[in-house]
Amino acid sequence: MQDDFQPVRAREALVRAFENAITCRDAIVIGRANGRVNLIGDHVDYAGGVVLPIATPETTSVAVAAVRGSNDCCTSEFVGDPSWERYARGVVAELRAGGINVPPIAIAVASDVPVGAGLSSSAALEIAVARAVLTLVGRAMSPAELALLAQRAEHVHAGVPCGIMDQWCVAHADPNAARHDAILLDCARQQHEVVALPETLRIEVIDSGVRHALRDGGYAARRRDVFEAAERLSRPVEELACASEREVASLPAQLARRARHVVTEVARVRAAVDALRRGDLVRFGQLLQESHASLRDDFDVSTPEVDRVVEQAMARGALGARMTGGGFGGCVVVAKAM
Ligand code: GLA
Numbered sequence: 502m503q504d505d506f507q508p509v510r511a512r513e514a515l516v517r518a519f520e521n522a523i524t525c526r527d528a529i530v531i532g533r534a535n536g537r538v539n540l541i542g543d544h545v546d547y548a549g550g551v552v553l554p555i556a557t558p559e560t561t562s563v564a565v566a567a568v569r570g571s572n573d574c575c576t577s578e579f580v581g582d583p584s585w586e587r588y589a590r591g592v593v594a595e596l597r598a599g600g601i602n603v604p605p606i607a608i609a610v611a612s613d614v615p616v617g618a619g620l621s622s623s624a625a626l627e628i629a630v631a632r633a634v635l636t637l638v639g640r641a642m643s644p645a646e647l648a649l650l651a652q653r654a655e656h657v658h659a660g661v662p663c664g665i666m667d668q669w670c671v672a673h674a675d676p677n678a679a680r681h682d683a684i685l686l687d688c689a690r691q692q693h694e695v696v697a698l699p700e701t702l703r704i705e706v707i708d709s710g711v712r713h714a715l716r717d718g719g720y721a722a723r724r725r726d727v728f729e730a731a732e733r734l735s736r737p738v739e740e741l742a743c744a745s746e747r748e749v750a751s752l753p754a755q756l757a758r759r760a761r762h763v764v765t766e767v768a769r770v771r772a773a774v775d776a777l778r779r780g781d782l783v784r785f786g787q788l789l790q791e792s793h794a795s796l797r798d799d800f801d802v803s804t805p806e807v808d809r810v811v812e813q814a815m816a817r818g819a820l821g822a823r824m825t826g827g828g829f830g831g832c833v834v835v836a837k838a839m
Contacts, residue, residue, distance in 0.1 A: 529566045532633025533677075535559065536614035537621045537670040538706050538834050539825045540683055541792050542770040544800055546664025548727050549689030549739030550767040553696065553774060554666055555704070556674030556681040561612035561625035563589070565633040567604045574607045584659070585610060588623050591658025592630040595650050603634055617712040619826025623659065624667035627651035645691065648672040662721055663827075664688055685774050689739045699780050703837040707814065709807045711830030720827050723759065723800060730760040742767040758799040765795055786820025786836050793823035802828030 535556035542552030568574060573593060575586045589608050597603050608630065614622040631647050642650070648668040655661050655668070665688050673693065674681055686693040698704070713719075731738040733756065734748050741763050749760045769788045776784040793811055797803035807824045810833040814822035818837070825834040 528637075529564050530633050530637045532563045532565070532629045532631070532636060533560050534625045534628035534632065534671050535674045535676050535681070536561070536625045537667055537674070538619075538704070538832070539666065540704070540834060540836075541773045541789060541823070542666075542766060543792070543796055543824070543826065543828070544723060544727070544802065545742065545763055545766050545770070546666040546686075546688040547662070547724050547738075548664075548731070548741050548763050550742050550763065551770045552666045552686050552688060553683050553770055554670040554686070555683040555698075556670060556678075557614065557620055557706070559612075559614045559620070560676045561610065561614050561622065561629045563626070563629040563633045564609045565606045565630070565637050567637065568607045569605075571605055573605055575609075585616075585623075585626055587659050588626050588654065589630045591654035592627050592651060593634060594658060595654045596631065596634055599650065601635075601638060601640055603638055606634065606637070608633075615708060615832075617714055617831065618708055619713070619824070619828070619831030620706070621667040621671060621826070623655060623661070624651060624671040627654055627668065628671045644672040645669075662724055665691065669693065683777075685770070696774055696777060699777060699782065701780075701839050702777075702782055702785070703839045705814075705835040705837060706825070707810050707833045707835060709804070709810045709830060709833060711804055711806045713827060713829035713831050717829070719802065719829050723802060726756055726759040727763060730756040730763075734760075758801075762795045762799040765799075766792060769795075782820055782836070782838055789821030789823045789834070789836055790815070796824055796828060800828075804828075804830055806830070807833060 536559050537554045537556050539554040546552050575589055593603055614620055614625045616622045628647055628651055651668040652665055655663050669686055683696045683698055684693040685696050728738055730752055731741040734744055744764055749757050752760055769792050773785055773788045803824050811822045814835045820836045820838055822833055822835040825832055
């Protein structure tokens with residue numbers, strides 16, 4: 502992971518992007534936000550489960566300035582996905598819909614959070630845009646309000662029916678902090694507690710190089726399966742994680758696998774937090790392994806390339822390794838003992 506990409510470089514890139522894009526510029530305001538890596542607990546946030554993400558050192562910087570005229574304008578040093586504009590414009594639209602008087606603005610982005618890699622580049626962008634715009638207009642929002650606004654922007658304007666994990670983790674992280682703790686987030690209650698990682702645990706992130714786009718449909722299809730499984734069991738989706746083995750087995754085969762993932766993954770997150778608090782890194786690693794197997798075999802969201810990265814990390818002595826985030830490519834999170 503890079504550590505030379507810091508606000509100064511981002512600021513230079515952003516100012517350059519502004520100069521190329523707009524002729525009359527006012528004061529430029531910068532907002533910044535971290536990415537996140539989920540240690541364990543994937544594809545359970547939209548089912549009201551518990552998750553254990555941590556903010557990444559990589560950040561996204563967004564510059565905004567009021568412009569003359571009546572239209573917003575987007576310009577970018579953002580590498581990769583050109584659809585970033587939809588996320589940025591979505592956040593601005595949601596701020597305006599919420600009654601915040603945002604003048605026509607220009608937006609520029611610079612980021613070292615890899616796009617489509619399962620590290621929440623979209624949440625980082627959304628929260629950075631919201632922070633910049635709020636500063637520009639002299640308004641403030643709580644991290645929880647920011648997270649919910651960003652999630653709405655993603656649902657409505659980017660068409661991704663995501664859960665709350667990414668936006669919540671990113672909105673509660675301070676991009677100026679030297680280090681971050683993990684958070685245990687209860688997605689149903691929208692409450693979290695901080696979980697400090699043992700000094701002897703080293704977390705690494707390895708990029709498989711395979712890029713996903715959550716909009717491609719696989720994510721929404723898995724989410725639909727989870728909701729259908731809950732409905733067939735006559736349970737609110739937030740209570741699917743409490744289903745018994747017998748209930749799960751009563752479902753059609755594919756839905757049973759999806760439901761089993763949700764039930765077992767939520768239990769693994771709780772066990773992982775318990776292991777971390779006891780300093781039992783071996784158990785923590787095993788739970789990461791089990792989580793990966795469940796996402797691969799029951800939830801069908803891994804890929805052969807990602808599986809290979811996991812296997813290689815284990816062969817090199819990791820305690821545990823698993824895909825992280827929405828899946829269909831992206832990064833692997835690896836736990837090692839120091
Ligand atoms: C994406 C979504 C999250 C979550 C993860 C899988 O990152 O944005 O809400 O569902 O996938 O855990």
